[in-house]
Amino acid sequence: MELGEKYNGEVIDFNSEGLGVVKIDNQVIFVDNCVIGDTVEFEVIEKRKNYYIGEMTNIINYSKLREKYAFDTSKLGGGVPLINLKYEEQLKWKEKKIRSDLYKTLKIEYDIEPILGMTHPFRYRNNTQIPVGIKNGEKTIGYYKRKSNEIVPIEEDILQKEIGDKIIKSIKEWMNKYNVEAFDRTNNKGVLRHIGIRTNQDSLAMVILVTHTRELPYKNELVHKLVSETGSVVSIYQNINTDDKVKYGKEFIHIFGKEYLTDFIGDVKFNISPESFFQTNSYQTEKLYDIVKKYLAPKKSDVVFDLYSGIGSIALFIANDVDKVIGIEYTKSAVKDAKRNAVENNIGNAYFYQGKVEDLLPQLQKKEGKPNKIILDPPRAGADKKTLFEIIKLNPETIVYVSCDSATLARDLKILLENGFEVKKIKPVDMFPHTTEIECVVLIQKGTKKCSLEGLI
Ligand SMILES: C[S@@+](CC[C@H](N)C(=O)[O-])C[C@H]1O[C@@H](n2cnc3c(N)ncnc32)[C@H](O)[C@@H]1O
Known part of the structure; x- marks a missing residue:
């Protein structure tokens, strides 16, 4: 394989980042912008220790597994590398990935329950950050190209709610009408650098205008335009941020409407402030938590520890079905939100x-008692x-492990399996269609000789 040379090959798989995998004479090349089944021409642009990086120059044969869209998927930015693969094929690839990650570490072929995909795998993101910048001298709102600072302008983002598209359109018109400067990353100057959009299941929206400057010119005109044209913007904040490495700066200024956006998971109500963590795909979250609850099989006598509890969403979802639930979480603001959400509900x-x-x-455990069930997320x-060793010492009857990475899940299961626990059930849930990410719920229980190893081949 020579750097700068062009080669042809068939894409046989995706790597964990969603790049196409091509093999030529036992050499592995990762190629961008292609899907499994394509035959592509590519230029070798980089040599790494065990593989090469190729830049696709031409698709010679289009894969039968490609999805046809009425819009240009290359404008969606780098966050959805599987978008051109049919959704049912994406789900098959994700199932295969889990199976293979578990097998690599545990040498066990698990019988995995059917993956829970979305019926309509679009418009599911309830939280997006859209960069604002300059491209070819023009103000541009869009997404960064993969591994680049170039912004690809967007008119429509089929992953966020329609209200998000309307918000972007209104802000673009306002910037042009009042000549509000976009942030220029080449000379660190300008006003608007990002737009944060959070939506709830009723399609109401919170807008966060991330500015480089304290002054936000023509602010009232923008508020009026956003509220009157979209009909559903209920909260607006300005956030001052001078550092592109972080999503938001420390200072949030509330400039219109409600301080929180309210959303529900099942019957539990959450007040979401601009920087709060909240599961990005609300439709699938409820289904994910239903599976957690089913595997947990809660009883009124149960004491449950919810480890890595975030804003308490799983703990609050199961609280009414158990004696008590204890959440442990590192982030201070998330714990504050969890406590407030408990009171609100x-x-x-x-x-x-x-x-x-x-x-x-x-x-x-000394203060709250020993849990008989543990949730691990x-x-x-x-x-x-x-x-993991503390959990083993606690010897709970049930552990429900919620994982967003099957490789680290396999590593952790190995320790639990070596210490007398068994995997009873595994259910994957697709929380992020068109990405390589996949969530898994795993039911783990203490093994006994009598146990029928349900879920294992
Ligand atoms: C995948 S999230 C789970 C959040 C929550 N269970 C939910 O469903 O929304 C993982 C959480 O673990 C927290 N975290 C990370 N490392 C931690 C640690 N060592 N101890 C406690 N919490 C930690 C993160 O702040 C984050 O909120």
């Missing part, structure tokens, strides 16, 4: 503690080893 048996799970777990990196 009149839930008196959910308690939240701030700190690292690995530090708090040994102390909390760690970030992509998985659970800390210390946490």
Whole structure:
């Protein structure tokens, strides 16, 4: 393989970032903008330790697995690498990925329950940040090209609610009419650098105008335009941010309407402030939590620990069905939100503690009693080893592990399996269609010789 040379090959898989995998003479090349089944021409642009990076120059044969859209998918930015693959094929690829990640580490072929996909896998994102900048001297609102600072302008984003498209259109018109400057990243000057849009299931929206400057010119004109033209903007904030590495700066200025956007997961109400974490796909979240609840099989006598509890959404979802639930979460603001959400929902048996799970777990059992069931929903990196050994010592009858990375899930399961636990059921849920991400709910219980290893081949 020579750098700068062009080659042809068939795409046989995706890598974990959604780049097409091509193999030529046992050499692996990752190629962008293609799908499984395409035959592509590409130029080799980089050599890494075990593989090459190729830039696609031509599609020679289009895959039968490609989806046909009425719009140009290349304008959606780099966040949805599987978009050109038919949705049912995306789901098959995700199932295969989980199976293969688990097999690589555990050498067990698990019988996975059918993946729960979306009926309509579009307009599901309830929280988007859209960069504003300059392209070819023009003010531009759109998404960054993959691994680049170039903004691709958007008219429509089929992943967010329609109200989001209307908001972008109104802001674009306002910028042009009043000549409000877009942020120029080449000389660090300008006003508007990002637009944050949060929506709820009733399509009401909160808009966060992220500015480089404290002054937001023609602010009242913008508020009037957004509210009158969209009909559903109920809250507007300005956020001052001088650092592109972070989504929002520290200072939020409330400039219109409600301070919170309200949304529901099941019957539980959440007040969402501009920077609060909230699951991005509300439709699938409720289904995900229903599976968590089903696997947990809650009883009125249960004491449940919800580890990595975020804003308490799982804890509050199951609270009415158990004796008590204890959430542990590292982020201070999330714990504050969780406590407030418990009060707002009149839930008196959910308690939240701030700190690292690995530090708090040994102390909390003394204070709150031993849990008989544990929910574990760690970030992509998985659970800390210390946490897993504390869980093993607690010897709960049931663990429900919610994972967003099947590779770290497999690593953690290995420790639990080596210590007498067994995997009973695995259910994948597609929370992020068109991306390579996949959520998994796993029911884990103490193994006994009598156990029928339900869920295993
Ligand atoms: C995948 S989120 C789960 C949130 C929540 N269960 C939900 O469904 O919305 C993982 C959470 O773990 C928190 N976290 C990360 N490392 C932690 C640690 N060592 N101890 C406690 N919380 C941690 C993060 O702040 C984040 O809120």
